[in-house]
Amino acid sequence: MTWQKHLPFKMCFIVWRALRDKIPTDARISQMNIANPSRCICCKNPDTENVNHLFNAGDYAFQLWKHIGGPFGINVEQSFYRQILINWWKIKAPNPVINILVKCIPIATSWEIWRTRCAAKYGNEPINFNNSVCLISFSVLQVIKNQFNNFQGNHSWNKVIYLNSCNINFKKTFTVSWLKPPVNFVKLNSDGSCKEGRCGGGGVIRNHQGHLVHAYTVKAGAGTNNLAEALALLHGIRWCIAVEHK
Template sequence: MERGSCNDTLDRELARHIKDNIKVPDGEEDDEPCWMLETNGKFSVKSAWEFLRHRESKQTSYRFIWEKGLPIKISFFMWRVWKGRISTDDILKRMMINIPSRCWCCEEHKEETVVHLFLTSSIAVKLWKFFASCAGIPTDGVGLHQMIMAWWTAETKPKLQPIYRAMPAVIMCTLVDTKPKVYYAKVLWRMPPLGRLKCNTDGACRGNHGISSFRFCIIDSNGDLVYAEAQQMGIATNMEAENLRDHKNGTEVLKEHNIQQLLIGDRFTCPSKYLTRYMDHSMEPRNRIEEIKRT
């Protein structure tokens, strides 16, 4: 360099690359930056992304999972199985959802896991062996991924290949359908406004009719407990346990503490009025409510 402090020369291979790939402009035009990752010398986000990202080697399993013509619902299900993203009990525990674990596909009622549900449970073993014996596929001593890949890569006639590749999804979808559906919801308790009280009630009945009990608590706007009570109520129905006897005892407590208004759920109601929300068409609950209102 004539005007710089560096006198090092370029490497010959680099100089040859620049000479072969970069067109030197004619005339006395100003120099412009050239993007080496594009043949036209212009920058593009695509070339930058391809240069920076780490590209994994292609996996044969993903080619079968996302095969063209396969319904997206089945492909997504197989991807979840392959990655271990099925909502089995062991996966739910990792998500801090603790429920009693029981496998519905075996007589021993072992803990439900992805491998146990789809491979080692008694029903799964019978299904895999029944269809694999017809296709000549070994089932002893193989893992879940190996079992699936054995069906996907089995050598057979071209007409039978779609059936072989769909068989793992058919078997595993059948096993998933045997599991009862678990529904859960997040319940958020809200404190009452300043100067108000809130009553939360609950009842339980073993059978209908059956031995029943109730409980309720009254909490102020600071979240402090004002009063709580729980009692057995003998033989009753679910409706009585949930809505009648606890309200009767709650009404007596409200009268003792001279409480005029009470927040139940998201509404302000007077104690003598909120009982009518639970009126039923049958005569027995209606008579019970009228009796409570008179007290």
């Protein structure tokens, strides 16, 4: 679930690193015997900055997860960062749109927490809660737009909430066409079925122009669907061999 091909690699990579405690938080740097006072810049009352605090328990992260997860029924109270991700990914999506939302939102949110932390710590950029929500919304809805050409509307958080609450009837259609065989060849199409113990099948044979060469039916007697299909296919092959068709 960590790797979502529709999102930028950097977002998925930061989640992968965070889950393995491989990002340079203050606590991680201190483990390398580098003098570094640990003060989470995202909190009003700074605490030790480790992965779980930065991505979950800290003031900014907790409020962001609470706001983002509320409409989806995600409880962030007394949870660890890993558990929050699992709660998102365990949601049973009723359609492909919500499936993308519940897989991409936690990754986009994690990235935004890390981006905000670094921008505030090293770029003196003020922490802006509303701006973070907008950036998360934009990232996720851009994925929806790329996947579904008929997506319309702005990239606001209200649009995300709307997509989660509305009843989307999604039907995927496929075009199936019959392909003509090569010149001097024929194509055999057969099928069989069984109902109440009585089985039968049939088939049609066409030439390279699509013209009907032969059609047949087969009574298979008692049996199964698989037996009826096999006998129908076998009858067609035998006929082709008998009349020397390729």
